[in-house]
Amino acid sequence: MDATTLAAPAAEISMLGLFWHAHIVVKLVMIGLLAASVWCWAIILEKVFVYRRARASLDRFEGNFWSGQSLEELYHNLSGRSTTGMAALFVAAMREWKRSHEAGALSRAGVQSRIEKVMDVTIGREQSRLEDRLLFLATVGSAAPFIGLFGTVWGIMTSFTAIAASESTNLAVVAPGIAEALFATALGLLAAIPAVIAYNKLSNDVARIVERLEGFADEFTAILSRQLDERS
Amino acid sequence: MRSAVTASALGHALIIGWGLVSLPSTSAFTSAEKPLPVDLVSIDEFTQITAGEEKAEPKPVPAPPMERPEVTEADRQTEKPQAPKAQSTAPEIADVPKPEPKPREVAALPPAPEPKPEPVRQIEPAPAPKAPEPAPAAEAEPGPAPAAEAEPAPQPTNVPLPPARPKITEAPKPVEPKPEPPKPVEQKPTPPAPAPRETVQKPDPKPAPQEPPRETGGFDADRIAALLNKVPQSGGGVSGSGTQDPGQGMPSGTDMTLTMSEIDALRRQISQCWSPPIGVLDAGQMNVRLNLAFNPDGTLTRDPQLLNPNGQQIFMIAAEAARRAVISCQPYHLPAEKYDLWREVNVNFDPRDMLGG
Structure with missing residues (x-):
């Protein structure tokens, strides 16, 4: 949008018109913000479902674990397939236990510390899997307003250029540029607000899941430790 | 993840489409300034x-x-x-x-x-x-x-x-x-x-x-x-x-008349030199009418002639003031091509007009 098109009054003020009359920089900003918004919502949707599934699997595994079922049996059921969450934690711990047991481990403390290490690693892996792409939400939430502001400033600049070119401060001369500039800010906020809200909620969800995993790890460690004591 | 991206893109497309359709596009700006017809x-x-x-x-x-x-x-x-x-x-x-x-x-x-x-x-x-x-x-x-x-x-x-x-x-x-x-x-x-x-x-x-x-x-x-x-x-x-x-x-043979602006120009020139007698400003009846005759160069041919002599002394003072003003202000700058028209002019000296103007 150069000065002449700006100076031409009565530019169409609709969403599409705002976009098409915008400067290329503002256009890029708008497109980027729109893509960021799409990606953010994709992440949000995915994470919401992933966390729901993770919580459901935690509940299911806890039900199985505390059902009085033999741990050997449970391990045999789970070890055949790829597991996530608490089941992965359990499988990793049981595998390490079995290896130490089969190798005839002498040191009780060494076995226990290895099991804890394995569970810590598994918890860390699970946490990073859950938090994957969550950082993008944080980035969009903090950067999108600034990107939109950049488009706004650019649009305002073109508005003033139009004023200088047409030597008129008529509202019809200024308004289209300002409208498109504000449209960029609106897009930025549109992308940032859900991203910020979702980031806070999802990171909270991740923290809770990890907390449950750590709690389970502590409990399982205690169970295994009691077994070691009984065996020795 | 792919399904989530698809769903997100679909949702954005839906929202944008809805915005394009339902959000009223503001009507084009009509300049609030109504054109004022001006005749020169x-x-x-x-x-x-x-x-x-x-x-x-x-x-x-x-x-x-x-x-x-x-x-x-x-x-x-x-x-x-x-x-x-x-x-x-x-x-x-x-x-x-x-x-x-x-x-x-x-x-x-x-x-x-x-x-x-x-x-x-x-x-x-x-x-x-x-x-x-x-x-x-x-x-x-x-x-x-x-x-x-x-x-x-x-x-x-x-x-x-x-x-x-x-x-x-x-x-x-x-x-x-x-x-x-x-x-x-x-x-x-x-x-x-x-x-x-x-x-x-x-x-x-x-x-x-x-x-x-x-x-x-x-x-x-x-x-x-x-x-x-x-x-x-x-x-x-x-x-x-x-x-x-x-x-x-x-x-x-030119088609000329002195226009009001030229009369006003003359009057303005005179009024610059005119100090109306103080005290008679509100009298209102102190209208002095002088007959002026000009040379082509804007100077006076003769002394201004008082057209409405009045016996009152204060009037004579005012008339004398006007006459002095006319004399002291010459030469006057008037369009030379219309000399025929301002060759002889009667001018009213009205204190109200002169001062107000």
């Missing part, structure tokens, strides 16, 4: 339009005698089609105040067979004898010429000038006809000046007898004075010419 009107058009047209139908409501004789352009336009050909040309002259000499065969041509229904006033012949045939100009005869209906234009002239084509500076306009004869502007009855400039007044055979031809003074200063001041102020367009030699016109 030269002041001449008002100051030069003075006369009325006899042919115009009298309006049901008689206009007061002091009503302005000016006619708006629209009025004249509407009136024109009614007037016969000879008439329609006359008002045009007044419309165009340009100095380009327009040879008008209105009155001067003796063989002009068509009766001129309008009083044509102020014919200034160009100095160069454009028309070879001596056209006798008609002596100004105030009052309706009843018998002139079919009378041909040539009228006896009293000036032996080679008849040039008279230029009509003021043509009667189709002003709303006044039932009573318009007030004749005073013309100076001074004997013919050596300079053979004549204001021409033509008594035209008027089909409309109800309107006598108006006598106009030399130039519009009369009009302005009459219109603005309501104080009789006679214009001295013609120096020393009470003689109106119709058909002969002025030696310089």
